[in-house]
Amino acid sequence: MYTLTLVVGIGGVTNGGKSTLATNLQKKLPHSCIIAQDTFFKDDSVVPVDSNGFKQYDLLDALHMDKMMEEIYSWWRDPQSYHQSTCATTEAGRTEVFVVIVEGFLIFNHRPLNELMNKKYFLEIPYDECQNRRCSRVYTPPDPPGYFDGHVWPMYLKNRQEMQLQGIVFLDGLKSEAELLGYVYDDITTEIKNIRGKTEINSVNL
Ligand SMILES: Nc1ncnc2c1ncn2[C@@H]1O[C@H](COP(=O)(O)OP(=O)(O)OP(=O)(O)O)[C@@H](O)[C@H]1O
Numbered sequence: 105m106y107t108l109t110l111v112v113g114i115g116g117v118t119n120g121g122k123s124t125l126a127t128n129l130q131k132k133l134p135h136s137c138i139i140a141q142d143t144f145f146k147d148d149s150v151v152p153v154d155s156n157g158f159k160q161y162d163l164l165d166a167l168h169m170d171k172m173m174e175e176i177y178s179w180w181r182d183p184q185s186y187h188q189s190t191c192a193t194t195e196a197g198r199t200e201v202f203v204v205i206v207e208g209f210l211i212f213n214h215r216p217l218n219e220l221m222n223k224k225y226f227l228e229i230p231y232d233e234c235q236n237r238r239c240s241r242v243y244t245p246p247d248p249p250g251y252f253d254g255h256v257w258p259m260y261l262k263n264r265q266e267m268q269l270q271g272i273v274f275l276d277g278l279k280s281e282a283e284l285l286g287y288v289y290d291d292i293t294t295e296i297k298n299i300r301g302k303t304e305i306n307s308v309n310l
Protein backbone atom coordinates (compact mmCIF):
# COMPACT_ATOMS: atom_id res chain seq x y z
CA MET A 105 0.00 0.00 0.00
CA TYR A 106 1.19 3.56 -0.76
CA THR A 107 1.58 6.10 1.98
CA LEU A 108 0.54 9.47 0.63
CA THR A 109 0.77 12.62 2.69
CA LEU A 110 -0.65 16.13 2.71
CA VAL A 111 0.64 18.91 4.95
CA VAL A 112 -1.95 21.65 5.55
CA GLY A 113 -0.90 24.93 7.21
CA ILE A 114 -3.43 27.06 9.08
CA GLY A 115 -1.82 30.32 10.10
CA GLY A 116 -3.10 33.75 10.92
CA VAL A 117 -3.39 36.48 13.46
CA THR A 118 -3.78 35.71 17.15
CA ASN A 119 -7.40 34.75 17.90
CA GLY A 120 -8.14 34.61 14.18
CA GLY A 121 -9.79 31.22 14.73
CA LYS A 122 -6.89 28.90 13.79
CA SER A 123 -7.42 26.29 16.51
CA THR A 124 -11.18 26.30 15.93
CA LEU A 125 -10.82 25.75 12.18
CA ALA A 126 -8.06 23.14 12.63
CA THR A 127 -10.14 21.19 15.16
CA ASN A 128 -13.27 21.32 12.98
CA LEU A 129 -11.27 20.14 9.94
CA GLN A 130 -9.55 17.35 11.83
CA LYS A 131 -12.94 15.96 12.92
CA LYS A 132 -14.09 15.78 9.29
CA LEU A 133 -10.92 14.50 7.65
CA PRO A 134 -10.14 10.83 8.10
CA HIS A 135 -6.47 10.00 8.83
CA SER A 136 -5.71 13.52 9.99
CA CYS A 137 -4.06 14.99 13.05
CA ILE A 138 -3.06 18.43 14.35
CA ILE A 139 0.36 19.73 15.32
CA ALA A 140 -0.08 23.08 17.09
CA GLN A 141 2.72 25.65 17.28
CA ASP A 142 1.45 26.96 20.63
CA THR A 143 2.55 23.70 22.28
CA PHE A 144 6.19 24.53 21.42
CA PHE A 145 6.62 27.78 23.40
CA LYS A 146 9.85 27.96 25.39
CA ASP A 147 9.66 28.16 29.15
CA ASP A 148 8.67 31.59 30.47
CA SER A 149 12.01 31.87 32.31
CA VAL A 150 13.99 31.98 29.05
CA VAL A 151 11.75 34.34 27.07
CA PRO A 152 13.37 37.83 27.06
CA VAL A 153 11.66 41.00 28.22
CA ASP A 154 11.79 44.33 26.33
CA SER A 155 12.44 47.80 27.77
CA ASN A 156 8.71 48.15 28.62
CA GLY A 157 8.74 44.93 30.60
CA PHE A 158 6.82 42.98 27.92
CA LYS A 159 7.77 39.31 27.45
CA GLN A 160 8.78 38.77 23.83
CA TYR A 161 6.40 35.89 23.10
CA ASP A 162 5.35 36.86 19.58
CA LEU A 163 8.65 36.02 17.91
CA LEU A 164 9.95 32.79 16.41
CA ASP A 165 12.75 32.91 19.01
CA ALA A 166 10.16 32.25 21.73
CA LEU A 167 9.37 28.87 20.19
CA HIS A 168 11.19 25.54 20.03
CA MET A 169 10.90 25.36 16.24
CA ASP A 170 13.49 22.55 16.13
CA LYS A 171 11.20 20.40 18.29
CA MET A 172 8.16 21.31 16.22
CA MET A 173 9.97 20.30 13.02
CA GLU A 174 11.04 17.04 14.64
CA GLU A 175 7.40 16.31 15.50
CA ILE A 176 6.35 16.92 11.89
CA TYR A 177 9.19 14.73 10.56
CA SER A 178 8.19 12.02 12.99
CA TRP A 179 4.67 12.10 11.50
CA TRP A 180 6.11 12.14 7.99
CA ARG A 181 8.40 9.15 8.50
CA ASP A 182 5.46 6.98 9.46
CA PRO A 183 2.08 8.74 9.39
CA GLN A 184 0.22 5.50 9.89
CA SER A 185 1.89 4.77 13.24
CA TYR A 186 1.59 8.41 14.27
CA HIS A 187 -2.15 8.20 13.67
CA GLN A 188 -2.60 4.81 15.27
CA SER A 189 -4.54 5.99 18.29
CA THR A 190 -7.01 8.21 16.43
CA CYS A 191 -7.10 6.58 13.02
CA ALA A 192 -10.06 4.63 11.67
CA THR A 193 -9.19 1.36 9.95
CA THR A 194 -8.14 1.75 6.36
CA GLU A 195 -10.40 0.43 3.65
CA ALA A 196 -8.92 -2.59 1.88
CA GLY A 197 -7.17 -1.73 -1.40
CA ARG A 198 -7.71 2.00 -0.99
CA THR A 199 -4.82 4.43 -1.31
CA GLU A 200 -5.00 6.51 1.84
CA VAL A 201 -3.86 10.10 2.10
CA PHE A 202 -2.62 11.00 5.58
CA VAL A 203 -3.10 14.64 6.53
CA VAL A 204 -1.27 16.68 9.13
CA ILE A 205 -2.77 20.07 10.00
CA VAL A 206 -0.02 22.39 11.17
CA GLU A 207 -1.62 25.25 13.08
CA GLY A 208 -0.01 28.39 14.47
CA PHE A 209 0.54 32.14 14.37
CA LEU A 210 4.10 32.02 12.98
CA ILE A 211 4.08 28.98 10.71
CA PHE A 212 4.68 31.01 7.54
CA ASN A 213 7.69 32.80 9.04
CA HIS A 214 9.80 29.66 9.37
CA ARG A 215 11.36 28.76 6.03
CA PRO A 216 11.93 24.99 6.57
CA LEU A 217 8.33 24.59 7.75
CA ASN A 218 7.04 26.64 4.82
CA GLU A 219 8.68 24.29 2.40
CA LEU A 220 6.85 21.29 3.85
CA MET A 221 3.33 22.69 3.49
CA ASN A 222 1.24 21.71 0.46
CA LYS A 223 -1.83 23.84 1.26
CA LYS A 224 -1.67 27.12 3.18
CA TYR A 225 -4.44 29.22 4.72
CA PHE A 226 -4.15 32.48 6.68
CA LEU A 227 -6.98 33.76 8.89
CA GLU A 228 -7.29 37.53 9.21
CA ILE A 229 -9.51 39.65 11.45
CA PRO A 230 -9.46 43.45 11.94
CA TYR A 231 -7.67 45.11 14.86
CA ASP A 232 -10.84 45.77 16.96
CA GLU A 233 -12.14 42.23 16.67
CA CYS A 234 -8.70 40.84 17.42
CA GLN A 235 -8.35 43.00 20.53
CA ASN A 236 -11.83 42.01 21.75
CA ARG A 237 -11.25 38.30 21.24
CA ARG A 238 -7.77 38.43 22.80
CA CYS A 239 -9.10 40.28 25.89
CA SER A 240 -11.51 37.46 26.61
CA ARG A 241 -8.72 34.85 26.60
CA VAL A 242 -6.37 33.95 29.44
CA TYR A 243 -2.93 32.72 28.41
CA THR A 244 -0.27 31.29 30.70
CA PRO A 245 1.17 33.69 31.75
CA PRO A 246 -1.78 36.09 31.30
CA ASP A 247 -1.33 39.20 29.12
CA PRO A 248 -0.23 42.16 31.31
CA PRO A 249 -2.03 45.53 30.83
CA GLY A 250 -1.05 47.16 27.52
CA TYR A 251 0.39 43.93 26.08
CA PHE A 252 -1.87 43.86 23.02
CA ASP A 253 -0.91 47.35 21.81
CA GLY A 254 2.61 47.24 23.19
CA HIS A 255 3.68 43.85 21.85
CA VAL A 256 1.08 41.56 20.22
CA TRP A 257 -0.34 43.79 17.46
CA PRO A 258 2.96 45.52 16.45
CA MET A 259 4.67 42.11 16.27
CA TYR A 260 1.78 40.75 14.19
CA LEU A 261 2.25 43.58 11.67
CA LYS A 262 6.02 42.97 11.58
CA ASN A 263 5.72 39.19 11.25
CA ARG A 264 3.09 39.56 8.56
CA GLN A 265 5.42 41.80 6.54
CA GLU A 266 8.16 39.21 6.81
CA MET A 267 6.20 36.02 6.12
CA GLN A 268 6.51 34.08 2.90
CA LEU A 269 3.35 34.78 0.90
CA GLN A 270 3.69 32.22 -1.87
CA GLY A 271 0.70 29.90 -2.15
CA ILE A 272 -1.22 31.33 0.81
CA VAL A 273 -5.02 31.59 0.60
CA PHE A 274 -6.22 34.45 2.83
CA LEU A 275 -9.44 33.82 4.75
CA ASP A 276 -11.79 36.32 6.38
CA GLY A 277 -11.91 35.22 10.02
CA LEU A 278 -15.14 37.19 10.53
CA LYS A 279 -16.96 34.55 8.49
CA SER A 280 -18.82 31.90 10.45
CA GLU A 281 -17.07 28.75 11.65
CA ALA A 282 -19.27 26.71 9.30
CA GLU A 283 -18.47 28.84 6.26
CA LEU A 284 -14.72 28.72 6.89
CA LEU A 285 -14.83 24.98 7.47
CA GLY A 286 -16.93 24.40 4.34
CA TYR A 287 -14.53 26.30 2.09
CA VAL A 288 -11.29 24.79 3.44
CA TYR A 289 -12.74 21.28 3.66
CA ASP A 290 -13.83 21.37 0.00
CA ASP A 291 -10.43 22.69 -1.08
CA ILE A 292 -8.57 19.97 0.81
CA THR A 293 -10.80 17.12 -0.30
CA THR A 294 -10.27 18.26 -3.91
CA GLU A 295 -6.50 18.13 -3.30
CA ILE A 296 -6.78 14.67 -1.74
CA LYS A 297 -8.68 13.43 -4.80
CA ASN A 298 -5.96 14.92 -7.05
CA ILE A 299 -3.20 13.21 -5.08
CA ARG A 300 -5.06 9.87 -5.21
CA GLY A 301 -5.80 10.32 -8.91
CA LYS A 302 -2.15 10.97 -9.78
CA THR A 303 -1.05 7.84 -7.93
CA GLU A 304 -3.65 5.69 -9.60
CA ILE A 305 -2.59 6.96 -13.06
CA ASN A 306 1.09 6.30 -12.19
CA SER A 307 0.37 2.76 -11.07
CA VAL A 308 -1.53 2.01 -14.28
CA ASN A 309 1.46 3.31 -16.27
CA LEU A 310 3.95 1.10 -14.41
N1 LIG B 1 -15.40 31.97 12.78
C1 LIG B 1 -15.46 32.50 14.02
N2 LIG B 1 -16.34 33.48 14.29
C2 LIG B 1 -16.40 34.05 15.52
N3 LIG B 1 -15.61 33.69 16.56
C3 LIG B 1 -14.71 32.72 16.35
C4 LIG B 1 -14.58 32.07 15.08
N4 LIG B 1 -13.61 31.15 15.17
C5 LIG B 1 -13.13 31.22 16.44
N5 LIG B 1 -13.81 32.15 17.15
C6 LIG B 1 -13.58 32.55 18.55
O1 LIG B 1 -12.40 33.36 18.59
C7 LIG B 1 -11.58 33.02 19.72
C8 LIG B 1 -10.23 32.55 19.25
O2 LIG B 1 -10.40 31.32 18.53
P1 LIG B 1 -9.20 30.29 18.38
O3 LIG B 1 -8.71 29.84 19.71
O4 LIG B 1 -9.66 29.25 17.42
O5 LIG B 1 -8.12 31.24 17.70
P2 LIG B 1 -6.56 31.05 17.48
O6 LIG B 1 -6.24 31.76 16.22
O7 LIG B 1 -6.20 29.60 17.55
O8 LIG B 1 -5.95 31.82 18.73
P3 LIG B 1 -4.43 31.84 19.34
O9 LIG B 1 -3.59 30.97 18.48
O10 LIG B 1 -4.02 33.27 19.32
O11 LIG B 1 -4.55 31.35 20.74
C9 LIG B 1 -12.38 31.96 20.50
O12 LIG B 1 -13.12 32.60 21.48
C10 LIG B 1 -13.30 31.35 19.45
O13 LIG B 1 -14.46 30.84 20.00
Ligand SMILES: NC(=O)c1ccc[n+]([C@@H]2O[C@H](CO)[C@@H](O)[C@H]2O)c1
Pocket residue numbers: 118142143145161162209243244245256
Ligand atom coordinates in the same frame (compact mmCIF):
# COMPACT_ATOMS: atom_id res chain seq x y z
N1 LIG C 1 2.80 29.37 26.41
C1 LIG C 1 1.84 29.91 25.67
O1 LIG C 1 1.06 29.20 25.10
C2 LIG C 1 1.75 31.40 25.57
C3 LIG C 1 2.31 32.17 26.55
C4 LIG C 1 2.25 33.52 26.41
C5 LIG C 1 1.65 34.10 25.31
N2 LIG C 1 1.10 33.32 24.37
C6 LIG C 1 0.48 33.95 23.18
O2 LIG C 1 0.03 33.00 22.28
C7 LIG C 1 -0.18 33.67 21.07
C8 LIG C 1 -0.11 32.70 19.91
O3 LIG C 1 -1.16 31.79 19.97
C9 LIG C 1 0.87 34.75 20.99
O4 LIG C 1 0.25 35.96 20.62
C10 LIG C 1 1.44 34.80 22.41
O5 LIG C 1 1.49 36.11 22.92
C11 LIG C 1 1.13 32.00 24.48
